[in-house]
Amino acid sequence: MQTVRVALGPRSYPIHIGSGLLRRADLVVPALPRRRAAIVTNTTVARLHLEPLAAALAAAGVACVRIVVPDGEDHKDWATLDTVFDALLEHRCDRQTAIVALGGGVVGDLAGFAAATYQRGVPFVQVPTTLLAQVDSSVGGKTAINHARGKNMVGAFHQPLVVLADTDTLATLPDRELRAGLAEVIKHGAIRDAGLFAWLEANLEPLLGRDPEALAHVVKRSVEIKAEVVAADEREAGERALLNFGHTFGHAIEAGLGYGSWLHGEAVGAGMAMAADLSARLGLLDGASVDRLRRVLARAGLPVAGPRLDADRYVELMAIDKKARGGRTPFILLERLGAAVIRSDVAPEAVRATLDACTES
Amino acid sequence: MQTVRVALGPRSYPIHIGSGLLRRADLVVPALPRRRAAIVTNTTVARLHLEPLAAALAAAGVACVRIVVPDGEDHKDWATLDTVFDALLEHRCDRQTAIVALGGGVVGDLAGFAAATYQRGVPFVQVPTTLLAQVDSSVGGKTAINHARGKNMVGAFHQPLVVLADTDTLATLPDRELRAGLAEVIKHGAIRDAGLFAWLEANLEPLLGRDPEALAHVVKRSVEIKAEVVAADEREAGERALLNFGHTFGHAIEAGLGYGSWLHGEAVGAGMAMAADLSARLGLLDGASVDRLRRVLARAGLPVAGPRLDADRYVELMAIDKKARGGRTPFILLERLGAAVIRSDVAPEAVRATLDACTES
Numbered sequence: 001m002q003t004v005r006v007a008l009g010p011r012s013y014p015i016h017i018g019s020g021l022l023r024r025a026d027l028v029v030p031a032l033p034r035r036r037a038a039i040v041t042n043t044t045v046a047r048l049h050l051e052p053l054a055a056a057l058a059a060a061g062v063a064c065v066r067i068v069v070p071d072g073e074d075h076k077d078w079a080t081l082d083t084v085f086d087a088l089l090e091h092r093c094d095r096q097t098a099i100v101a102l103g104g105g106v107v108g109d110l111a112g113f114a115a116a117t118y119q120r121g122v123p124f125v126q127v128p129t130t131l132l133a134q135v136d137s138s139v140g141g142k143t144a145i146n147h148a149r150g151k152n153m154v155g156a157f158h159q160p161l162v163v164l165a166d167t168d169t170l171a172t173l174p175d176r177e178l179r180a181g182l183a184e185v186i187k188h189g190a191i192r193d194a195g196l197f198a199w200l201e202a203n204l205e206p207l208l209g210r211d212p213e214a215l216a217h218v219v220k221r222s223v224e225i226k227a228e229v230v231a232a233d234e235r236e237a238g239e240r241a242l243l244n245f246g247h248t249f250g251h252a253i254e255a256g257l258g259y260g261s262w263l264h265g266e267a268v269g270a271g272m273a274m275a276a277d278l279s280a281r282l283g284l285l286d287g288a289s290v291d292r293l294r295r296v297l298a299r300a301g302l303p304v305a306g307p308r309l310d311a312d313r314y315v316e317l318m319a320i321d322k323k324a325r326g327g328r329t330p331f332i333l334l335e336r337l338g339a340a341v342i343r344s345d346v347a348p349e350a351v352r353a354t355l356d357a358c359t360e361s
Numbered sequence: 362m363q364t365v366r367v368a369l370g371p372r373s374y375p376i377h378i379g380s381g382l383l384r385r386a387d388l389v390v391p392a393l394p395r396r397r398a399a400i401v402t403n404t405t406v407a408r409l410h411l412e413p414l415a416a417a418l419a420a421a422g423v424a425c426v427r428i429v430v431p432d433g434e435d436h437k438d439w440a441t442l443d444t445v446f447d448a449l450l451e452h453r454c455d456r457q458t459a460i461v462a463l464g465g466g467v468v469g470d471l472a473g474f475a476a477a478t479y480q481r482g483v484p485f486v487q488v489p490t491t492l493l494a495q496v497d498s499s500v501g502g503k504t505a506i507n508h509a510r511g512k513n514m515v516g517a518f519h520q521p522l523v524v525l526a527d528t529d530t531l532a533t534l535p536d537r538e539l540r541a542g543l544a545e546v547i548k549h550g551a552i553r554d555a556g557l558f559a560w561l562e563a564n565l566e567p568l569l570g571r572d573p574e575a576l577a578h579v580v581k582r583s584v585e586i587k588a589e590v591v592a593a594d595e596r597e598a599g600e601r602a603l604l605n606f607g608h609t610f611g612h613a614i615e616a617g618l619g620y621g622s623w624l625h626g627e628a629v630g631a632g633m634a635m636a637a638d639l640s641a642r643l644g645l646l647d648g649a650s651v652d653r654l655r656r657v658l659a660r661a662g663l664p665v666a667g668p669r670l671d672a673d674r675y676v677e678l679m680a681i682d683k684k685a686r687g688g689r690t691p692f693i694l695l696e697r698l699g700a701a702v703i704r705s706d707v708a709p710e711a712v713r714a715t716l717d718a719c720t721e722s
Contacts, residue, residue: 078439082508089510092681117478120505120516121596144481147443149450155481156517235482320453 002216004223006139007231011159015138015227017219019212021127021166022052025060028125031161034096037125038065038088040111041102045071045129048172053102053127065091069110073260076106076146078154084114098123098161104130104177105137105264109152112143116158126160129169131181131215132265135188135222138163140230140240146259150320151251157235165223167215179301180265182207183246185218186296187272188225191245194338196221201292204299242340245332246272249306252317256309269302270358278354279333282346289337306359314355315348363577365584367500368592372520376499376588378580380573382488382527383413386421389486392522395457398486399426399449401472402463406432406490409533414463414488426452430471434621437467437507439515445475459484459522465491465538466498466625470513473504477519487521490530492542492576493626496549496583499524501591501601507620511681512612518596526584528576540662541626543568544607546579547657548633549586552606555699557582562653565660603701606693607633610667613678617670630663631719639715640694643707650698667720675716676709 001018016027029035037057041050046068054064067087069080088097099122101111108126115124128134144155170178182200189197199217200207206214226243233240250271253262262270276293279285294304306314318329330344331351362379377388390396398418402411407429415425428448430441449458460483462472469487476485489495505516531539543561550558560578561568567575587604594601611632614623623631637654640646655665667675679690691705692712 078443082439085508085515086510089508089514089681117515117517119514120503120518142481147446147450149447153450153480154446154478156478157481320450 002220004220004227006159006227008159008234011141013160013162015163015165015223017134017165017167017216017223019166019168021164022049022169023056024164025056025062027164028057028100028162029060029062031123031125032062032098033123035060035062036093036097037062037100038067038091038093038097039100039102040067040069040084040107040114042069042071042075042107045103045107049102049129049169053100065093065097069107073106073146073264076110076259078145081110081114081145084110085118088114088118093118093122095119095122098125100125100127102127102129104128104133108133108137109142109144109155112141112158112160113145113155116143116156121158124158124160126163128163128165130173130177131170131219132177132184134165134167134170134219135181136184136226138165139223139226141234151255151259165219167212167219170215171210176263177265178208178210180263180269182300183265183269183272183297183302185222186293186300187243187245187268188222190272190293190334190337191242191332191340192225192229192338193221194336196225197296197337201296204296208300241330241342242332245334245340246275248318248329248331249274249314252314253306253309255317256313257307262303262307266303269297269300270304270306273297273304274306274354274358275332276334277358278331278346278350279335281350281353282333282343284341285334285336289334292337304358306355308360311352311355315351363581365581365588367520367588369520369595372502374521374523376524376526376584378495378526378528378577378584380527380529382525383410383530384417385525386417386423388525389418389461389523390421390423392484392486393423393459394484396421396423397454397458398423398461399428399452399454399458400461400463401428401430401445401468401475403430403432403468406464406468410463410490410530414461426454426458430468434467434507434625437471437620439506442471442475442506445471446479449475449479454479454483456480456483459486461486461488463488463490465489465494469494469498470503470505470516473502473519473521474506474516477504477517482519485519485521487524489524489526491534491538492531492580493538493545495526495528495531495580496542497545497587499526500584500587502595512616512620526580528573528580531576532571537624538626539569539571541624541630543661544626544630544633544658544663546583547654547661548604548606548629549583551633551654551695551698552603552693552701553586553590553699554582555697557586558657558698562657565657569661602691602703603693606695606701607636609679609690609692610635610675613675614667614670616678617674618668623664623668627664630658630661631665631667634658634665635667635715635719636693637695638719639692639707639711640696642711642714643694643704645702646695646697650695653698665719667716669721672713672716676712
């Protein structure tokens with residue numbers, strides 16, 4: 001087991017990474033105010049991982065309520081959240097009952113927002129079971145639900161007390177989701193760590209083959225990178241925005257196609273290729289680096305072009321994205337592999353040229 | 362104009378109290394990150410106060426979106442909140458757009474929760490227009506909506522940047538609401554300030570006659586008391602719970618009758634009489650003090666007994682109240698007028714005796 005500490009002053013917390021952690025209630029119990037928990041998970045993950053976790057917590061004396069929601073991004077909405085509140089109230093969960101998110105990003109966002117707002121905030125524990133959730137949503141405390149008009153439009157910052165990233169859970173992850181998770185790992189290399197990027201170029205096959213050591217390495221390195229960025233900027237006022245590399249285009253893709261059509265990581269994969277193209281058009285990034293990024297995305301089985309939506313629709317969806325400030329859409333761009341910048345003065349013509357060049361024909 | 366500062370470190374903010382403040386955009390603008398605001402109010406308050414506020418902000422160069430929701434506690438729910446999110450998104454409000462709550466406690470709670478969660482949190486300004494909102498919800502950053510299973514079950518702590526308590530708005534307040542607001546003022550005296558309590562006994566008639574100086578005095582003194590308590594305990598871990606004096610019984614009354622049947626302040630009035638009775642039964646408070654509290658409540662036109670609900674129903678509703686810890690209902694009790702304590706070991710028989718003695722026959 002390895003541990004990365006996210007340094008956020010009084011809200012600091014550890015992320016434990018390794019094999020067999022689902023059964024390590026001893027890593028969770030000391031963080032809880034009381035031995036009471038409500039595990040929130042979805043139908044798919046419940047079948048695979050709910051009982052081992054619940055049994056371990058129960059054996060440690062933690063009274064557990066189980067709340068199982070339907071699987072899928074289209075359930076990351078108020079209606080599902082309300083069923084979680086309903087169950088918490090029905091079981092008389094109080095302000096000292098920890099909410100434990102067991103699952104991928106959708107469960108983490110939904111359960112995290114429940115924890116942020118149930119009775120104005122209760123303790124929160126994350127047990128991410130997808131690569132995406134382990135490398136991305138386990139750090140930073142972002143929680144949210146979707147709104148009909150936009151993704152993650154309603155949410156809160158709510159840090160967990162502890163995170164268990166059990167790499168064993170990645171063994172049962174569908175291939176498509178593993179690949180989608182790699183998009184965020186590639187992103188971390190692209191924006192911050194040329195060494196990680198080169199490591200991915202050299203080790204993509206063992207990763208896709210689910211070599212446990214390779215997986216543990218990218219989870220740890222990703223978490224370290226994200227933790228550094230988040231520690232410097234908890235509320236996303238500045239540097240943290242760099243983590244949105246690929247996400248402005250990516251969110252537009254997800255919203256334009258309807259949530260759930262492409263996986264988030266797939267949309268971010270295409271979004272990164274598009275943002276790299278835009279970076280090159282603006283003279284920030286050299287063509288060889290654009291090619292390296294596209295190649296590693298393609299080898300990871302990720303799309304390197306967006307779907308063919310109307311360009312006006314892309315522009316409109318990007319403008320409504322929550323990172324927009326005063327109507328001007330900022331873009332996260334690359335200066336080189338390993339270094340990102342934010343630019344709010346991108347000419348609309350350059351964006352249109354990228355949309356022309358980097359969407360499916 | 363008088364100003365009370367709520368001391369919460371980086372989240373500190375001023376509450377300005379006085380006449381004509383609705384037009385004092387100069388008190389708001391310096392606190393805003395950008396000159397953009399969305400005013401959230403209800404149909405009743407909109408008719409009385411929306412245009413003066415919006416005109417003053419517009420004159421100061423602030424672009425204003427107006428969002429008007431239906432009046433009433435039964436609209437403090439997800440459905441109404443969602444219409445607020447819809448309007449914010451439709452008008453492309455971004456993370457730098459301040460949400461301004463113009464109205465009473467319901468509008469403040471609802472708009473405040475919108476500000477806490479829209480795009481994971483945006484700037485918030487409060488312009489409370491009822492006595493209750495000025496003396497109570499203007500301090501402490503509590504925001505919430507109701508859930509079918511309980512009042513304020515979903516919410517967040519979100520501090521405003523600045524509060525304008527314009528005492529002129531109290532001139533148009535219905536009598537019943539003025540009296541309901543006085544319940545919280547009486548509460549502040551009862552739990553913390555024997556001097557304020559005695560002042561109320563001596564000055565209740567000018568207050569009910571809406572003497573501007575008397576109103577400004579109780580708003581200022583109430584805000585000072587609540588600000589002291591909240592500054593010592595922002596997240597309601599300890600001392601802040603004392604502000605819930607009368608609220609355990611009060612919330613049960615509101616939930617038992619259905620929200621909106623009694624005003625919150627009316628339920629708290631009866632709840633305080635009940636909590637004082639319980640305090641006396643437990644040997645904490647002398648009978649003369651119970652009588653003084655009941656008398657001032659009655660003179661303020663507030664109920665001093667709860668409605669005739671089944672005792673089991675009261676107990677059940679109190680147990681589900683969010684202040685319950687692990688199934689045990691804590692009560693805020695008085696040791697004397699001006700001093701409150703929290704007790705989690707109250708015998709059920711004593712509670713039943715109070716319910717027998719202090720509900721309408």
